[in-house]
Amino acid sequence: MSIDLEALYTDLHRHPELSFQETRTAGIAAAHLRDLGLEVHEGIGITGVIGVFANGAGPTAWLRADMDALPVTEETGLPYASTATGVDPDGHTVGVMHACGHDMHVTAMIGAVERLVAERDQWQGTVVVVIQPAEEYGAGARAMLDDGILDRFPHPDIVLGQHVTPLPVGTIGVRPGPQMSASDGLQVVLHGRGGHGSRPHATIDPIVLAAATIMRLQTVVSREVDPHDLAVVTVGSIHSGTKNNIIPPDATLQLSLRYPDDQLRTKVLEKVERVIRAEAMASGAEREPEITTLHTLPATINDEDATARAAAAFQSAFGEQAVIDPGLFTGSEDVSWFARDSGAPLVFWFWGGADPAVFAASAAAGTLDHDIPTNHSPFFAP
Structure with missing residues (x-):
């Protein structure tokens, strides 16, 4: 049967x-x-x-x-x-x-x-x-x-x-x-300085930092990878804050990166990390971002x-x-x-x-x- x-x-x-x-x-x-x-x-x-x-x-x-x-x-x-x-x-x-x-x-x-x-x-x-x-x-x-x-x-x-x-x-x-494609999953914790929503000047706003980072990451593929090559940089998750009038201390992003070979993988990872750290510096972050690899697939x-x-x-x-x-x-x-x-x-x-x-x-x-x-x-x- x-x-x-x-x-x-x-x-x-x-x-x-x-x-x-x-x-x-x-x-x-x-x-x-x-x-x-x-x-x-x-x-x-x-x-x-x-x-x-x-x-x-x-x-x-x-x-x-x-x-x-x-x-x-x-x-x-x-x-x-x-x-x-x-x-x-x-x-x-x-x-x-x-x-x-x-x-x-x-x-x-x-x-x-x-x-x-x-x-x-x-x-x-x-x-x-x-x-x-x-x-x-x-x-x-x-x-x-x-x-x-x-x-x-x-x-x-x-x-x-x-x-x-x-x-x-x-x-x-x-x-x-x-x-x-090969793939890496990254988690990025951006450290700011929290405070009252009415006093943004006394804080380092990690949500603004996260927004700037996300937008800048879009240029990695569009401006820094040869158009003949295939690469993907996606921010699939962003979490920060608990209330509308509280500027939180941190923001967490999760990224998905794709590339056809190890050579392009190395280049994209270097560019992504450079953007993340540079945006944190531009925002006046007092702590370096934490970048953790969630998974690596060949x-x-x-x-x-x-x-x-x-x-x-x-x-x-x-x-x-x-x-x-x-x-x-x-x-x-x-x-x-x-x-x-x-x-x-x-x-x-x-x-x-x-x-x-x-x-x-x-x-x-x-x-x-x-x-x-x-x-x-x-x-x-x-």
């Missing part, structure tokens, strides 16, 4: 879990893998799952699926929409949604393993299934590696991963070389030979027209840590989750950004 993948998907979508809290999801994935005959290990890298299926002599392929959801309140209106809440690392109660499609990734993995097991007479080697936590924090792959998975399980000859995205259904996007770089083989297999299975070069994605991933630490080649691809007719109409009208919800949107529904 085959697994009802649609039922599995809708169940996972209804019950999303935040990063490193994916106990229910991990348990469901582990149970299915165990039922399919895999050797299963749980609690790896806190909530991760490893399944091993040895099928004779041959190469070892690591197949990775991430499983965490996001602190997003769902607005899709689907009959199986999430109404779940969770507590984030700062202790806040937040809506939780699979706004990035990781529920689809786990479902696809279970379906793929089911087929591999059923057709084991057609291939030889070892499959290592990696159900990874906390991709959204950029921490899950590292947590599993730090838990010793390279020593505890068969060493990979290749690492394979995939991600659902708003391409038309039936489309696979894959390219050799850089596939996704560029996702596909091995050329392995990608050519994968693309040829996709074309054979789905038709040449189905396989496209999607270009470099400015999003970031932690899957490449598995390949980098093991020395194995990586192939990471995208597959379409958007209605082809709606996508085509929106593309013709030039309204893709408006009509097709992207990953991390509260309306994202593959």
